[in-house]
Amino acid sequence: MTLPLIIAGPILRRVTQHEFSLWLATTAPISGELLLQTVQHQLDHQQTAHQHRLSLVDVAEQIQIGERAWVVLIHAQCELPLDTELTYDVVLPQGLLSALVPTAHNQAGFVFRVASRVHYLLHGSCRALHDPCDDALATIGNDIADKPSSEWPDLLMMSGDQIYADHVCSPLMEKIHRVISCLGLYGEALPAERITHSDDLLGGYLDERDSLLPNGPKGKPIFSSTDVSNHLISLAEFSAMYLLVWSPTLWELEQTAFLDRPRNKKAQAELGYLTTFASTLSQVRTLLAHIPTYMIFDDHDVTDDWNLTGTWQSDAMAHPLTRQIISNGLLSYWLYQGWGNEPQTFDRHHVKAWGRAFKPAALVNAELQQVKEAVLAFDSWDYQVETTPKLIVLDTRTQRWHSSSRPHRPSGLMDWEALMRFQYRILDQDEVIIVSPAPMFGVKVIEVLQRLATWLRQPLAVDAENWMAHRGSANTLVSIFTHAKTPQRFVVLSGDVHYSFAYDIEVRGRKSSPNLFQITCSGFKNQFPEPLLSVCELADRWLFSPNSPLNWLTKRKSLRIRKRDPNTKGARRLVNASAVGEVRLNYQGEPNYIGLMKSNGERIDFPPPKGQAE
Numbered sequence: 001m002t003l004p005l006i007i008a009g010p011i012l013r014r015v016t017q018h019e020f021s022l023w024l025a026t027t028a029p030i031s032g033e034l035l036l037q038t039v040q041h042q043l044d045h046q047q048t049a050h051q052h053r054l055s056l057v058d059v060a061e062q063i064q065i066g067e068r069a070w071v072v073l074i075h076a077q078c079e080l081p082l083d084t085e086l087t088y089d090v091v092l093p094q095g096l097l098s099a100l101v102p103t104a105h106n107q108a109g110f111v112f113r114v115a116s117r118v119h120y121l122l123h124g125s126c127r128a129l130h131d132p133c134d135d136a137l138a139t140i141g142n143d144i145a146d147k148p149s150s151e152w153p154d155l156l157m158m159s160g161d162q163i164y165a166d167h168v169c170s171p172l173m174e175k176i177h178r179v180i181s182c183l184g185l186y187g188e189a190l191p192a193e194r195i196t197h198s199d200d201l202l203g204g205y206l207d208e209r210d211s212l213l214p215n216g217p218k219g220k221p222i223f224s225s226t227d228v229s230n231h232l233i234s235l236a237e238f239s240a241m242y243l244l245v246w247s248p249t250l251w252e253l254e255q256t257a258f259l260d261r262p263r264n265k266k267a268q269a270e271l272g273y274l275t276t277f278a279s280t281l282s283q284v285r286t287l288l289a290h291i292p293t294y295m296i297f298d299d300h301d302v303t304d305d306w307n308l309t310g311t312w313q314s315d316a317m318a319h320p321l322t323r324q325i326i327s328n329g330l331l332s333y334w335l336y337q338g339w340g341n342e343p344q345t346f347d348r349h350h351v352k353a354w355g356r357a358f359k360p361a362a363l364v365n366a367e368l369q370q371v372k373e374a375v376l377a378f379d380s381w382d383y384q385v386e387t388t389p390k391l392i393v394l395d396t397r398t399q400r401w402h403s404s405s406r407p408h409r410p411s412g413l414m415d416w417e418a419l420m421r422f423q424y425r426i427l428d429q430d431e432v433i434i435v436s437p438a439p440m441f442g443v444k445v446i447e448v449l450q451r452l453a454t455w456l457r458q459p460l461a462v463d464a465e466n467w468m469a470h471r472g473s474a475n476t477l478v479s480i481f482t483h484a485k486t487p488q489r490f491v492v493l494s495g496d497v498h499y500s501f502a503y504d505i506e507v508r509g510r511k512s513s514p515n516l517f518q519i520t521c522s523g524f525k526n527q528f529p530e531p532l533l534s535v536c537e538l539a540d541r542w543l544f545s546p547n548s549p550l551n552w553l554t555k556r557k558s559l560r561i562r563k564r565d566p567n568t569k570g571a572r573r574l575v576n577a578s579a580v581g582e583v584r585l586n587y588q589g590e591p592n593y594i595g596l597m598k599s600n601g602e603r604i605d606f607p608p609p610k611g612q613a614e
Contacts, residue, residue: 003027003068003182005092006100008247009285013073013340015114015292016386017082022074022090023340024097025243027183029062029070032092036078037109039085052078056090061348063335063355065239067184071335075343082116085149102286104145110289115154117388118433122291123157123581125298125437125495126523129245129277130169130270133578134599135525138280140580141287143597149290153582155387156291159495160298160437161523162337163241165329166223167300168230169270170206171263176232176240177202179250183243185236186360188368191320198234206230214322216315222322224312225304233325235357238332246288246336248281277525294385295337296393298437298496302329307400308465310407317376327372331357334375341393342383382418389431389491389589394422396437401473410465412473413438419476423483431489431589439494440467440477441503441518441561443574444554445540468556478556481516482507488514489589493581495522499533500575502564502594502606508557516559517591521581525599528576537574562609564594575604 009024020036036052059076080086087109090097098109105111122140144152168176179185180202187198192212195201205212207229216222223231232238243250263271299306303326307313316322334354339346346354357371382395394414401412413436414422426432434440447466468474480486497520505516543550551557563573577598584593594606 004100004249005030005094006097007069007183007249008243009289010090010097010101010110011246011288011340012088012110012112012290012292014075014294014343014385015080015112017080017114018077019343020074020076020078020080020088021340021343022088023336024072024074025247026070026072027068029064030056030060030072030090030092032056032090034059034074034076035089035091035109036076036080037087037089038081039087039111051080051086052076054078061351063351063358065183065335065358066180066186066236069183069185069239073339073343080114082114085111085113087111101289102282104149104286104290111149112290112292113149113152113154115387117587118154118391118585120153120582120584121155121157121433122153123159123435123493123495123519123583124521124524124579125159126161126300126498126526127245128161128164128167128523128526130172130273131523131526131578132273133525133527135277135280135284136578136580136597136599137287137524138283139599139601140597141283141285143601144291145283145286153291155391156287156293157391157393157435157493158293158295158524159435159493160296161300161495161526162295162297163238163245164300165232165238165241165302166225166304167227168232168241169274170230170267171271171274172241172244173206173230174261175244175251175274176237178253179240179243180236182250182253183240185239186358188235190233191324198236201233201237209233212321214319216319222312222315222319223303223325224308227304231303231325233321233328235328235331238328239335239358242332242336246281247285248278251278251281294341294391294393294435296341296395296435296437297333297337297381297397299397301333301337302326302397305465307397307411309409309411310400310402310404313400313402313411314407323376324372327376330375330378331372338381345380345383382421384425387433389433389489389585390425390429391433391435392422392425393435394418394437401470403470410469412470413465413467414473416472416476419473419480423480426480426487427485429487432487432491433589434490434492436467436492436494438466438496439518439520440492441505441516441556441559442466442468442497442520443501443536443540444544444551446536468554474556478558481514482558486514490514490516491583491585491589491591492516492518493583494518494520496520498522498526498528498576500577500579500581500596501573504562504564504609506560508560515590517594519581519583519591519594521579521596523578524580525578527578530576533574533576534572537572541571564606564609566596567605567607577604579604 399418401415
């Protein structure tokens with residue numbers, strides 16, 4: 001098969017009044033110019049006025065990750081007009097980028113806007129490729145493509161688990177290995193007992209990865225996922241996974257041979273889910289090419305229960321193979337997600353240093369470990385965007401607050417220093433949008449069950465991590481929200497939990513309490529098991545009703561929480577469906593609309609609460 005030049009992307013990344021960022025993956029290095037134009041409409045005839053024409057030599061960084069694979073980030077520092085229809089394109093020797101990749105409305109160039117104020121945003125998390133449910137990102141992509149650009153969202157926030165590195169079905173692993181071979185993705189030496197190089201993984205060890213992964217000091221597997229039989233290991237596997245998540249192009253490789261291979265009943269069903277997923281990726285590609293998109297990792301982007309406890313972290317860092325897998329997960333997160341969030345954090349020296357990890361291992365074997373140690377030590381994955389309201393994205397994975405006396409207990413999602421940095425960022429702000437991958441304010445009865453599992457020394461069994469699980473981080477977080485100089489309007493966007501809900505929150509006993517809104521959407525392509533969620537919600541209503549004294553035993557007793565009831569049949573407040581969250585903000589930064597678009601196209605609204613507060 002002849003490979004096209006563009007194999008993934010373009011993905012529109014950080015776009016502000018002062019900068020423009022674009023990510024894509026190619027099968028050859030590219031040269032040419034970035035073209036940014038304003039669009040003017042006169043008497044129903046579209047005319048373009050040239051604004052910026054910049055050489056890729058000056059604005060593009062290209063990292064070769066294989067014999068026939070490059071990752072490109074275009075980052076231009078330039079002044080862009082606000083609230084104006086703009087187009088971007090890349091002029092290549094092979095033709096315009098817009099001629100190689102479909103655009104919305106089949107327009108010349110990719111249309112986008114830089115909003116002076118965020119009025120409409122999309123958000124969500126958790127995209128498991130072979131989950132039986134449909135991909136809600138494709139549904140919202142279709143919806144956006146049918147609307148004029150003036151009605152498009154101002155940004156898309158992907159709040160974690162963009163890939164599931166620890167849950168890869170065997171047909172997907174087959175496809176990953178085909179992509180590695182087709183693109184010639186570079187391999188690496190592996191410190192494992194049974195294999196010494198990542199090339200040894202190709203075509204083998206399907207559903208047998210758990211036999212390669214090490215155990216901890218007590219003989220239990222370090223990687224705690226129940227689906228570790230096909231855990232990603234090598235940097236090449238992580239790269240292939242990301243490329244398959246972002247674009248339909250590579251799914252077409254040797255498709256007939258891939259589909260016709262004999263499989264057992266379970267793998268055949270998984271293949272069907274993957275085939276449906278791949279068939280809708282063109283809609284996702286259109287969405288990501290036109291809407292500024294921001295991302296942050298959660299556990300599955302690297303591995304399940306990543307840094308959940310101090311014991312887990314020390315065990316994982318002590319073994320060379322698990323340490324290398326975690327560094328591979330972080331390096332791939334940087335290349336495919338983090339780099340585009342805040343390009344200025346990663347200057348050319350930084351990009352050149354970390355880019356060495358993607359070279360042939362035989363050439364840089366000694367340097368490779370240095371790079372991987374550097375990425376493990378990196379502590380600036382959190383970031384902010386100077387939108388209005390300001391967007392603050394939290395790293396709740398690498399800055400954990402571990403218990404020195406009880407390392408087996410769940411760690412705080414952020415340590416004291418990270419929480420103080422967060423507080424500094426919100427000082428003197430009237431309104432902020434906070435992105436916390438895990439909900440800051442979740443379902444109390446589920447948190448109680450997690451606490452019970454922790455008491456039984458089984459925190460990994462129930463994913464026992466939430467903001468209230470660690471006394472220090474919980475008390476510090478609540479103190480930040482109740483501080484006299486805190487912003488008056490907080491919108492907290494979260495995912496992680498595989499169901500969706502919305503809360504309105506106030507500080508008890510304060511006349512000028514800040515207005516907090518916890519808005520959770522999860523997942524894009526994942527759901528919580530039933531009837532377990534229904535049982536948990538019913539128990540939560542009984543045990544933590546507004547008049548229940550149990551509310552005063554929780555760490556957030558100083559907060560008054562009102563739960564929004566979705567406009568669905570029955571009394572359910574937790575929506576269990578694959579969906580994309582939609583939020584519309586007024587000029588004070590408060591939500592005047594909270595809703596979901598389900599993968600079947602149905603919209604669900606969360607109107608303001610009417611009942612008592614907890």
